[in-house]
Amino acid sequence: MAIYTVSKTAPVNIATLKYWGKRDKNLNLPTNSSISVTLAQDDLRTLTSVATSETFSQDQLWLNGKLESLESERTQQCLQDLRNLRSKLEAGDSSLPPMSKWNLHIVSENNFPTAAGLASSAAGFAALVAAIAKLYELPESASEISKIARKGSGSACRSLFGGYVAWEMGSEADGSDSKAVEVASQSHWPDMKAAILVVSAAKKDTPSTSGMQHTVATSDLFQERIRNVVPKRFEEMKQAIQSRDFASFAELTMRDSNSFHATCLDSYPPIFYMNDTSRQIVKLCHQINAFYKETIVAYTFDAGPNAVLYYLEQNETKLMAFIYQAFQRNSGWDSKFSAKDLAAFEEHFTFNVAPEMAFDLDLDMHKNVSRVIFTQVGPAPQDTAECLIDTTTGNPK
Numbered sequence: 001m002a003i004y005t006v007s008k009t010a011p012v013n014i015a016t017l018k019y020w021g022k023r024d025k026n027l028n029l030p031t032n033s034s035i036s037v038t039l040a041q042d043d044l045r046t047l048t049s050v051a052t053s054e055t056f057s058q059d060q061l062w063l064n065g066k067l068e069s070l071e072s073e074r075t076q077q078c079l080q081d082l083r084n085l086r087s088k089l090e091a092g093d094s095s096l097p098p099m100s101k102w103n104l105h106i107v108s109e110n111n112f113p114t115a116a117g118l119a120s121s122a123a124g125f126a127a128l129v130a131a132i133a134k135l136y137e138l139p140e141s142a143s144e145i146s147k148i149a150r151k152g153s154g155s156a157c158r159s160l161f162g163g164y165v166a167w168e169m170g171s172e173a174d175g176s177d178s179k180a181v182e183v184a185s186q187s188h189w190p191d192m193k194a195a196i197l198v199v200s201a202a203k204k205d206t207p208s209t210s211g212m213q214h215t216v217a218t219s220d221l222f223q224e225r226i227r228n229v230v231p232k233r234f235e236e237m238k239q240a241i242q243s244r245d246f247a248s249f250a251e252l253t254m255r256d257s258n259s260f261h262a263t264c265l266d267s268y269p270p271i272f273y274m275n276d277t278s279r280q281i282v283k284l285c286h287q288i289n290a291f292y293k294e295t296i297v298a299y300t301f302d303a304g305p306n307a308v309l310y311y312l313e314q315n316e317t318k319l320m321a322f323i324y325q326a327f328q329r330n331s332g333w334d335s336k337f338s339a340k341d342l343a344a345f346e347e348h349f350t351f352n353v354a355p356e357m358a359f360d361l362d363l364d365m366h367k368n369v370s371r372v373i374f375t376q377v378g379p380a381p382q383d384t385a386e387c388l389i390d391t392t393t394g395n396p397k
């Protein structure tokens with residue numbers, strides 16, 4: 001009996017205007033629109049292979065080599081929506097194999113820690129939905145498909161696009177207008193880079209879903225954020241991206257990270273995602289921008305202590321003069337930079353920074369950082385020849 005197989009990779013996205021709060025928990029409808037940058041898949045990606053056949057006896061998911069439950073309401077909703085679309089297609093074309101009635105085998109691998117605040121659920125659900133949509137040969141646009149990924153994990157809808165992405169919150173009760181759209185392509189602003197300082201790769205304390213429910217229910221500041229702060233910032237950030245205005249983009253990004261974490265602190269009891277090391281990194285970024293009298297770096301933090309720093313390629317040496325000095329003992333440098341690059345960072349620090357520097361760099365900061373990941377803006381989910389499923393048995397390789 002035929003086994004049909006498809007594989008896809010999907011990216012991580014890191015929000016520059018944060019999604020925090022749901023107006024509908026079941027449909028994952030947000031209380032505000034958000035914006036993110038999609039990151040390159042060479043460094044952080046989910047690879048998902050899906051197979052379907054009349055012979056499979058049940059839906060099954062293997063995540064990072066382990067059989068996982070597919071029971072969660074969110075995954076079930078994604079599978080149901082995809083099957084409904086496939087079923088419509090089959091109704092109009094009797095030559096199509098009736099895949100909507102068959103079970104699925106899903107095998108997925110993240111090349112980075114799962115559930116550690118590195119947006120694994122975003123890449124994970126984007127890859128799952130994109131792979132099944134391809135297997136089913138669905139003609140729907142990426143925005144339409146993003147509505148399905150959104151039900152898996154809100155931020156996953158933004159991982160259906162490359163470059164710079166908005167998730168428009170929409171206003172319909174059924175979520176039909178709550179979808180991801182492209183703000184600008186990767187090629188519009190290709191020199192955006194990101195350095196991720198992994199402060200903790202451990203599973204986080206308060207999962208995003210319960211954290212945001214708690215904030216919605218208890219924070220007064222949250223109301224101010226969604227009513228008066230984010231709507232204006234959403235327009236300003238789109239404008240900054242469209243005009244490639246890094247200084248504005250960076251300030252809006254940092255302010256929004258601070259605003260989101262302020263609502264966490266304003267929740268009762270409070271939620272703490274950032275830790276002392278995160279705060280030291282915030283301070284360092286402001287010191288770097290003040291040193292150069294120009295905004296060359298932006299920090300942002302998700303639901304965990306890890307820092308994501310956005311900067312432009314042309315400012316790499318200026319920024320890395322500081323970052324290499326502080327974090328050179330952490331792993332991650334050699335795979336991205338040549339010995340010549342690293343020497344240039346060191347030299348820039350010694351000759352341009354050190355003589356003028358008005359503050360002390362805390363050389364112990366690296367002790368609380370496990371590794372540094374260097375990456376940049378990247379494309380939408382990709383087709384791949386790599387397959388995690390044995391095409392003769394339909395089981396993981």
Ligand SMILES: Nc1ncnc2c1ncn2[C@@H]1O[C@H](COP(=O)(O)OP(=O)(O)OP(=O)(O)O)[C@@H](O)[C@H]1O
Pocket residue numbers: 046063108109110113114115116117118119120121122123124125127128155207208302303
């Ligand atoms: N490749 C994948 N395929 C399917 N589901 C996945 C995949 N990777 C992660 N997930 C789901 O996402 C969950 C982790 O999501 P969670 O929101 O807790 O962490 P995170 O995405 O790393 O953090 P955050 O979204 O707050 O940045 C996993 O437990 C799993 O259910």
Ligand SMILES: C[C@@](O)(CCOP(=O)(O)OP(=O)(O)O)CC(=O)O
Pocket residue numbers: 014015017018019020028034121152153154155156208209301302303
């Ligand atoms: C802080 C954030 O990263 C929160 C992401 O939350 P999730 O998308 O993980 O939440 P669920 O919809 O409940 O799955 C901000 C963001 O990515 O916009």
